[in-house]
Amino acid sequence: MGVRELADYPWDAVAPYRERAAQHPAGLIDLSIGSPVDPTPEVIRRALAEATDAHSYPQTVGTAALRQAIVDWYARRRGVPGLTPANVLPTIGSKELVALLPTLLGLGPGDIVVHPRVAYPTYEVGATVAGATAVASDDPAEWPEGAKLIWINTPGNPDGRTWTVPELASAVARARELGAVLASDECYAELGWEGPWATEPVPSVLDPRVTGGTRQGLLSVYSLSKQSNLAGYRAAFLAGCSAIVADLLRARKHLGLMPPGPVQHAMTVALGDDEHVAAQKALYRRRRDVLKPALEAAGFRIDGSEAGLYLWATEDRDAWESMGRLADAGILAGPGHFYGAHSGDHVRLALTAPLPAVEEAARRLTGL
Numbered sequence: 001m002g003v004r005e006l007a008d009y010p011w012d013a014v015a016p017y018r019e020r021a022a023q024h025p026a027g028l029i030d031l032s033i034g035s036p037v038d039p040t041p042e043v044i045r046r047a048l049a050e051a052t053d054a055h056s057y058p059q060t061v062g063t064a065a066l067r068q069a070i071v072d073w074y075a076r077r078r079g080v081p082g083l084t085p086a087n088v089l090p091t092i093g094s095k096e097l098v099a100l101l102p103t104l105l106g107l108g109p110g111d112i113v114v115h116p117r118v119a120y121p122t123y124e125v126g127a128t129v130a131g132a133t134a135v136a137s138d139d140p141a142e143w144p145e146g147a148k149l150i151w152i153n154t155p156g157n158p159d160g161r162t163w164t165v166p167e168l169a170s171a172v173a174r175a176r177e178l179g180a181v182l183a184s185d186e187c188y189a190e191l192g193w194e195g196p197w198a199t200e201p202v203p204s205v206l207d208p209r210v211t212g213g214t215r216q217g218l219l220s221v222y223s224l225s226k227q228s229n230l231a232g233y234r235a236a237f238l239a240g241c242s243a244i245v246a247d248l249l250r251a252r253k254h255l256g257l258m259p260p261g262p263v264q265h266a267m268t269v270a271l272g273d274d275e276h277v278a279a280q281k282a283l284y285r286r287r288r289d290v291l292k293p294a295l296e297a298a299g300f301r302i303d304g305s306e307a308g309l310y311l312w313a314t315e316d317r318d319a320w321e322s323m324g325r326l327a328d329a330g331i332l333a334g335p336g337h338f339y340g341a342h343s344g345d346h347v348r349l350a351l352t353a354p355l356p357a358v359e360e361a362a363r364r365l366t367g368l
Helices: 010-022 043-050 064-077 096-104 122-130 165-178 242-255 260-271 273-299 319-328 355-365
Strands: 088-092 112-115 131-137 149-154 182-185 218-223 235-241 301-303 310-314 344-348
Touching: 010 131, 010 319, 043 260, 043 355, 064 235, 064 260, 088 096, 096 149, 096 242, 112 122, 112 344, 122 131, 149 165, 165 182, 235 242, 242 301, 242 344, 273 301, 273 310, 273 355
Parallel strands: 112 131, 112 149, 149 182, 182 218
Antiparallel strands: 088 235, 218 235, 301 310, 310 344
């Protein structure tokens, strides 16, 4: 297995539904991909402009200011005190880290990478590139011997599943029993909506209530793409076990995986400003409050989705049928088939379209 064994990029299969939706007299409303549409906050754009004299190579490890900003952010926003700069590392967006982590950890044939049953496909891609075997499982009791890397995603993409503190602690205990690295993709942690997450912060795998007093074997991955509209900046980072971070840093130095200097400065400013994050969350909340009841009125059931950037919807029929029904209303969604063999009856709808488009989608849904 390896790069040559990768399938065609799955979104190509959506093209016929995009064309079908575009035939709607009032045009296409694209809710299929979670790419931010709102402006990058001015405070971050100014920071990027201030740092454009980038004549020297950036540091793979990140500037001292950026590393401290990451440490401070975990303490302030995620309930994770006690990190030091040796526990954190910036990455060039989170997708490259997800895809490369098995390789950077030295995994290969015979090793197992566990990922969620309903999952962003890049976890499996990373295993394939390394020549490892991907196994889909959500239950720590079922995680197999031979697992070297275990991915969890909380809140989940696409289903919004959010792990509680006891669930995370159980996952940590099982990963340590197996001798596996436990990597928690937490990129949507600022977007809690329902249940306990309406009022409580989404917990991190590095939360002291979870770790048992040691970060050994644990990684938390985060991206600024959604909370700060920095998808185009490729701005993300990881935190956790200092020994693993040191190994990853060494490998990333050899591979030249270093975020550009201006982006590092912009990240530093973004991590220190909570006001723009609250404003962006309010925008997503308003769109969600419009779209969710409209989907339900149109006969969809919303499963999970208590946090995150998406609504995970089903009519208890094949996702491609639902895709066609939505396309006839000029609405493009993402088919559950893309997220594993266990989600073929769901569609994913993103909260990233402008509010007028979401309101128009809601009006069209009433006619289904």
